[in-house]
Amino acid sequence: MHSFTEENYLKTIYYLSARQEGEVTTNSLAEMTATKAASVSDMLRKLAEKQLIHYKKYQGVRLTEEGERLALKVIRRHRIWEVFLSEKLGFGWDEVHEMAEELEHIRSEDLVQKLDAFLGYPQFDPHGDPIPSPAGHMPTVEYTKLSEVTVGEEVQVMGVLEHSPEFLQHLDKTGLNLGCRVLVQDVNAFDKSVSVQINHEKTLFVSNEVARNLLVN
Amino acid sequence: MHSFTEENYLKTIYYLSARQEGEVTTNSLAEMTATKAASVSDMLRKLAEKQLIHYKKYQGVRLTEEGERLALKVIRRHRIWEVFLSEKLGFGWDEVHEMAEELEHIRSEDLVQKLDAFLGYPQFDPHGDPIPSPAGHMPTVEYTKLSEVTVGEEVQVMGVLEHSPEFLQHLDKTGLNLGCRVLVQDVNAFDKSVSVQINHEKTLFVSNEVARNLLVN
DNA sequence: AAAAATTTTTAGACTAGTCTAAATTTTTAT
DNA sequence: ATAAAAATTTAGACTAGTCTAAAAATTTTT
Known part of the structure; x- marks a missing residue:
């Protein structure tokens, strides 16, 4: 089995890889995991030994197939727990991430399978x-x-790019929930803010900052 | 906050205290936590410093009020998670303990409160x-x-004193589930085994070993 | 293309929790 | 009441994961 910490590194490497092309850097990992570059270097050496990442010194890092499989397992557990916390226990979407960060490491294949069902x-x-x-x-x-x-x-509204509680709470406050319908009425040429109508009801002004972090289809 | 390990020691001290009168010994703790007496000694010193236990060298150990409060918190979380795993996810009573050993350490007051509800x-x-x-x-x-x-x-049948999967599976096999009615028909004078009728149906022979670990009212 | 700046790695140290082996204290047996 | 046995603690070492400071490699600037 792999440690709590190893799982977190793999997950973080996965997220950073998805965010940009190419290798993930030591510094970006240090920032994401709230540690120092020296600690990351150390851990990368260990993960490379275990064949979970492709790693050449100074050249950044990429998940191996096995590493990606593990990362996705952790992400799967994380997200399933989030659904549980939200749907069954009534937590807000701004609250579930932190608890899921711990729950995702509970070791039991069976548990996540049964929870999923x-x-x-x-x-x-x-x-x-x-x-x-x-x-x-x-x-x-x-x-x-x-x-x-x-x-x-x-x-x-189908998703968000920014997951901070602050952003999610802001969306709650303005009524921009998942699934709500948004009619784009106007785009401000100067600051790229958007004027939208929500669910054919109230009209809202959405800053570009917010609009860039809202995923729609 | 207290570490995973500290929580486990407190919980174990609580269980051992409940089981017998007086102070809990270093050796019994070592056995229960599957570590060595030396490690226990070390940890007891730390817990005493944090005022979670009363501890005099060579004299055994007892929880302080604060220590007991924490121990009971952990036990509460453990048992509530067990109910969830059993009632909602359909795990057997022989399977829930191990997962609850991890879930009990998830740090969120709110989580256990909402789960309880x-x-x-x-x-x-x-x-x-x-x-x-x-x-x-x-x-x-x-x-x-x-x-x-x-x-x-x-x-x-209201409970069990022995919690090992083996014992619980044995009860499953013989149909001695929680809540089932047991009529004591005969006690063997030689080996103290008991002849019982279950739910006014089948008759069963129960060894003294099993009978001593079954709680009834 | 060399110098400067930045990034990354290494070296050495720290903490929590564990271990073994040795020392000490308590308990039991004679 | 002493000796032997058992239990407990201390000493010193190990691992995983972290840190700071220094060294090395890479990238950027001039």
Whole structure:
């Protein structure tokens, strides 16, 4: 079995790889895991020894097939627990991440499998992120940022790019929940803020900062 | 906050204290936690420094009020998770303990509180053990061992003293589940084994070893 | 293409929790 | 009441994961 810490590194490498092309850097990992570059270097050596990453000194890092399989397992557990916390226990989408960070490391194949069944095999977590398959495959989703929708189009909120509680709470406050319909009425040429109508009801002004972090289809 | 390991020591001290009068010994703790006496000694020093136990060298150990409060918190979390695993996910009572050993350490007051509500504020875990109150009080239950029931009495299985999967699976196999009615028909004078009728149906022979570990009322 | 800046790695140290072996204290047996 | 046995603690070492400071490699700038 792999340690709590190793699982977190793999997960983080996966996320950073998905975010940009090419190798993941030591520094970006240090930032994401809130440790120092020296600690990351050390851990990379260990993960490379275990064949979980491809690693050449000074050249950045990439998951091996086995490493990606493990990372997706952890992400799958994380997201399934988030669904549980949200759907069954009534936690807000701004609260579930932190608890899932711990729950994702509970070691039992059977547990996540039964939990998945109990939840009715959900496809997405409370933030709209897809749940990897048991076999370790990440579903591809094709969403657009709200900031890129043209005036007159009506779209539906499908996910978020920013997962901080602050951002999610802001969305709650303004009523921009997952699944709500958004009609783009106007785009401000100066600051790229968007004027939208929500669920054919109230009209709202959305900053570009927010619009860039809202995924729609 | 306290570490995973500290929580386990406190929990174990609580269990051993409940099992016998007086101070808990270093050796018994070493056995229970599957470590060595030397490691226990070390940890006891640390727990004493944190005022979680009363500890005089060579004299054994006893929880302080604060230590007991923490121990009961952990036990509460453990048992509530067991109920969840059993009732909602369909795990057997022989399977839940191991997973709960990990789940009990998830740090969130809110989580256990919401889980408790979701489960309808259960009073007992799947083994019949009472669930401590949120305030940290262990309900007292007055059960008798099946081995001490007199011939002719009909009782109900309320709990177990032995929690090993092997024992629990044995009970499953023989149909001695929690809640089932047991009429004591005969006690063998030689080996103290008991002849019982289950739920007014089949008759069963129960060894004294088993009868001593079955709690009834 | 060399110098400067940045990034990454190494070296050495620290903590929590564990271990073995040795020393000490307590208990039991004579 | 002493000797032997058992239990407990201390001493010193190990591992995983972290850190700071220094060294080395890479990238950027001039």
